[in-house]
Amino acid sequence: MNNTSSLRLKQSIRSAFGNTSDFVYTEAFICGAKAEVCYLETLVDYDDTMNLIHAQMPRQPDGGADPMQDLASSYLTRVCGSPEEAVQSIRDGLLVLLPEDGTGCLIVSPVPIENSRSITEAQTENPIQSSLDSFNEDLTTNLSLIRKKVNTEDLVIRTYRLGSDVRRDAALIYVEGQADPKAVELARQCLDEGQSADVYDIQGLLGVLKQPRFCPFPTYVSSELPSTAMHHLMEGRIVIMMDQFPFSLSFPSIVSDFWNVKTDKNQPRLFTYLYRMIRIVSLIVAVSMPGLYVVLNSVNPELLRIQLAVSITNSREGVPYPVLIELILMLLVIEMVIEASIRLPKSIGPTITMIGGIILGQAVVQARLVSYFLIIVVAASTIAHFTLGTYMNTVSIRIYKYVVIVFSALYGILGLMTSIVLLCFYMGTMTTFEVPYLSLSVKRGKSE
Structure with missing residues (x-):
């Protein structure tokens, strides 16, 4: 020079x-x-x-x-x-x-200043009878955790540097022989073509991967547990990790993610099937129960036995709102309680949940603003949400239940069934890296 x-x-x-x-x-x-x-x-x-x-x-x-x-x-x-x-x-x-x-x-290559937290227990997931270590913000540390979990020569890790103004490292991880070659090639092609795009968050990464922007169901499964990422890799999924983001993103997401939790495999098989059955029932309850309440109260009350119909009618005596407005208002209050309990510090969150779930619920019933049966329906539906496989799927069902409620209010039991059929049709049209969403397993020809 x-x-x-x-x-x-x-x-x-x-x-x-x-x-x-x-x-x-x-x-x-x-x-x-x-x-x-x-x-x-x-x-x-x-x-x-x-x-x-x-x-x-x-x-x-x-x-x-x-x-x-x-x-x-x-x-x-x-x-x-x-x-x-x-x-x-x-x-x-x-x-x-x-x-x-x-x-x-x-x-x-210098000695860096230690500005990353050490490996700790998971903060957003509760692993049962599984390893407690979780990802942190350092990409190299996260890749080493995956290397220890997936100790095979077929593990492939390809790193990319995304962005032109703000550079950010990302890693594409898969197990050769397990992952679908077409899905791997599509993911690699998207990352190669999008290396000049600035990726600040997961929405930016999904844009690089050419995933749909407005989709009620996530096309990936996020987890902060290396054990969950290991299971996803061994069943043929592609895992993408980003620097300064302590979660793994596993592609593609399929319908069985609603009830299939990978850490359940660390327990006896009979227990695993029991947990999955509970989650399937919870999925049905979370989707249909609010809409069914509207159907049986305002559109098709003749479907109930006369004793139950009279009991529900008596519980709504003095309520000034129609059933649809009553249900929507109560669900919005519950949504606010859920968001408040998530965003607030852990020392305050349980207190807000108790105030919103017990004191507020009891007060609105005594004030004759809602019926007793509605409190039961909303409580059961909310509990059913959080028994599903991942938090992302929980949000999906929380969104779609309002579609079910509107259809039920307009067309009764026919609208309820139509909304569920439309949900199945929409799921049938979804694909991620050419893998259908209604697949029960990512491995072709296999199911769990």
Whole structure:
């Protein structure tokens, strides 16, 4: 590198980080050789890095080889090829050395500042009789967890750097021989074509993967448990992980994810089938019970036995609203209670849940704003939501039940059945990486 190129390199670095307060541009001596050092002090432990560099330098007598040439041959460094590479390396948390003689530029792998949390127990999932470790925000750590769980030579990990302005690392993981080759090729093609797209969140990643923007059912399964990601890989799914995101995204999602929880396989088979049966019944209750309440109260009360019809009618005595308005208002209150309990700190969330579920429910019944039967229906439907396989599927059912309620209010029992049939038809049209959503297993020709 001549003096002109060296000067242009220094100007590029100073221009890129001129307004950055944590950027350090200083001088250092490495075995007597003077060099300029560039790094971000929020990402690089400078003292430990320099100690590591000096420890790797061979002990040369006076008049020995150039220290910078010795450093260039070390495993810690690589030669910089362009100003753009040097600037991006500094942003990535590397250290750039510029020798005083202007003969080259070296990029050094430094000792990073520890800014990631350690491996802890899962915060959003409750594993039963399973490993308790969970993913964190460091992609390398997450990949090492998967390596330990899936100890096979067929495990394939391909890393990508997405974004042009804001760079973000992502990893495509699958088990060769288990994953569908067509799905793998489609995912790789999407990631290759979308490497210039800035990905700030999961919606951006789904855009790169060409997933539908407005879909009531997620096309992926998210989990913070390495054991769940391991099961997904071994059953033929593709797992995508992003740096600074402590969850794995498993593609594709299928209908059995509503009742199939992977950690159930750590228990006796009979217990697993019992849990799945409970979740299937809960799915039916969560979808149909609110709509059925509207049908039996306002459209088709003749479907009830006379004693039950009279009991329901007496419970609504004095309620000033129609059944549909009564149900919608109560469901919206429950939705607000759920969101409040999720967003608030854990020390306050249970208190809000108790106030909303007990005190508020009792108050509205005594005030004759809703009926006793409606409280039972809403409570049963809400509990049924949270027995499903994943939180994402829970939200899907929470959304679609309002469609069922509207159809039931308009057309009675016929509308209830029609809305469920339309739900099945819509699921039948969904595919993710050419895998139908109504598949019971990702492996072709197999089911669980």
